[in-house]
Amino acid sequence: MDSRTVLAATCSELTVSSIHTRQHDRSPKTILMEPLDNIYSLVQEEEFNSLLLDVNDVIELCPEIADVVLWASTDPLMSSSPPPPSPPSSTELQSYSVPFLMPEGNNCFHLFGERDLDGVVTAIPSEAPLEPIPVPKKRKRKEDKGTYIKKPPNAFMLFLKSERKTVQEELGIRNSAVLNKLLSERWKSMSAEKREAFQTQAKEEARIHALNNPDWSNKVNYGKKSKKSRTKAPPLPSPSC
DNA sequence: CATCCTTTGAAGCCG
DNA sequence: CGGCTTCAAAGGATG
DSSP: OOHHHHHHHHHHHHHHHHHHHTOTTSOHHHHHHHHHHHHHHHSOHHHHHHTOOBHHHHHHHOTHHHHHHHHHHTSGGGSSSOOOSSOOOTTSOSOOOSOSSOOTTOBGGGGGOSOOSTTSOOOOOOOSOOOSOOOOOOOOOSTTTTTOOOOOOOHHHHHHHHHHHHHHHHHOOOOHHHHHHHHHHHHHHSOHHHHHHHHHHHHHHHHHHHHHOTTOOHHHHTTTSOOOOOOSSOOOOOOOO
C-alpha cells in the first residue's frame, strides 16, 4: 500500500477517535506523534524520510486532522510562547520551542519540534515568516459544525486539485470558474491512462473515507448546502409558438 | 460575509 | 430505471 495512504489512514483513524473522545489527558503532541511513529515502524528509513509531508499535505490527506491541529494550536504545550515553568517529564517529547503553526513548505515534523527517532529527523526552525493557520477554511454550512464530514473527491476533483496551482502560475488565471473550464478541457484531452490514475486514487480515497466513516453516506450531506438556482438545465428556449 | 460561478463524477431522490 | 439535483475544490466576483 502507498505509504502516504497508510499515513492518511492512520492519522485519520487515530485523530478521529481522539477528537471524539477529546482525550485531554493526553497531549495533542502525543496524539499527533503516534501515527508518525506507527509509520516509522512500518517503512524503511529512507522511505520514512521521503514521507516528510507538508502540513497542508497531511490535512489534505486527512481532513480530520485539521480539527486536532486547531485543538492542538490552542494547547499551551504546543504554543510558541515560552514553555511552562515546570517542563514536562521525560516521558514527553523534548522541545516545545518550535512554533506549532508553520509556514508552507515545512513538513509536519516541524509541528513537534525535535524528534528523537534515532536522530532521523531534526526539526529545523523556519526562517520564513510565520503564516496563518494552514487549516483549510471552506465555505461550509455551520449547522453541523465540527461533525460535518465532506464527501470524498472524485477523480476530476483530484485532478483539479493537483493541477490548479500549476495552471494558476503558468497562465496567471486566478478565477476558479475560468480555471475549471480550462482544466476540464485538459481532463478530456488527457490520456485514458492518466485519467485512470486519478480514478484509482479517487477509489482509494473513497475506500479510506468509508473505513473512517462507516456510517457516512452521501445522503448525510444531501441538501445541507443552500439550494442553488441551477441554470444547468435552462428552461426551454421557448420558440415562437 | 455568504453565495455564485464553473467543471466532472458519484450518489441521492423522485416519478 | 431514467433524469434531475446535490456536493465534492477553489478563489475571484458579486450582492
